[in-house]
Amino acid sequence: DGGITQSPKYLFRKEGQNVTLSCEQNLNHDAMYWYRQDPGQGLRLIYYSQIVNDFQKGDIAEGYSVSREKKESFPLTVTSAQKNPTAFYLCASMVRRALNTEAFFGQGTRLTVV
Amino acid sequence: GEDVEQSLFLSVREGDSSVINCTYTDSSSTYLYWYKQEPGAGLQLLTYIFSNMDMKQDQRLTVLLNKKDKHLSLRIADTQTGDSAIYFCAEKGDSNYQLIWGAGTKLIIKP
Numbered sequence: 017d018g019g020i021t022q023s024p025k026y027l028f029r030k031e032g033q034n035v036t037l038s039c040e041q042n043l044n045h046d047a048m049y050w051y052r053q054d055p056g057q058g059l060r061l062i063y064y065s066q067i068v069n070d071f072q073k074g075d076i077a078e079g080y081s082v083s084r085e086k087k088e089s090f091p092l093t094v095t096s097a098q099k100n101p102t103a104f105y106l107c108a109s110m111v112r113r114a115l116n117t118e119a120f121f122g123q124g125t126r127l128t129v130v
Numbered sequence: 131g132e133d134v135e136q137s138l139f140l141s142v143r144e145g146d147s148s149v150i151n152c153t154y155t156d157s158s159s160t161y162l163y164w165y166k167q168e169p170g171a172g173l174q175l176l177t178y179i180f181s182n183m184d185m186k187q188d189q190r191l192t193v194l195l196n197k198k199d200k201h202l203s204l205r206i207a208d209t210q211t212g213d214s215a216i217y218f219c220a221e222k223g224d225s226n227y228q229l230i231w232g233a234g235t236k237l238i239i240k241p
Binding site for chain 2: 020056057106108115116117118121122124126
């Protein structure tokens, strides 16, 4: 089945560590996104990529980094510079069809700083 | 700039209708969307409506669009416990690949 796979589902990070969240898609979509979700704040855009080897900062990119070396993969690194990384992270891809634009989401990664 | 607003919570009794409301600011929006997020999971597209439509119905779901007031609503008939989730309203942004998201409305079902 086609879809977006995020791993791991739960991740624990010690203070000062970098961690990388995986996002893989087999939908052949060009555009991929990382969102951060905190209670009551909806989805905030961290980074997005509309094509391989290119990506753009979203609204809250500080303390995060991404790469897009392959169409299928868009990993997110949460660096030690991110002061409050505990959150639910969602990866998405988007496809533009004749009638609409549709977003497909992974199941999310819950990151906790310990 | 573009903005989408929703109430954070809605509580309804099982069997009643739920109406989740959303307001948006971009009058040029061509499509508006409703996504559903079940606990601990990603978002899934529920339905969408094109801006030249006033209403769209799909089984228990009815979407109403008032373009003049920039108001979108999602009605769920005969609300069931499986409808417990967060419902996100979204509008298509200026870019082909951009969606502007509301904060999400958590639907709570009372027995």
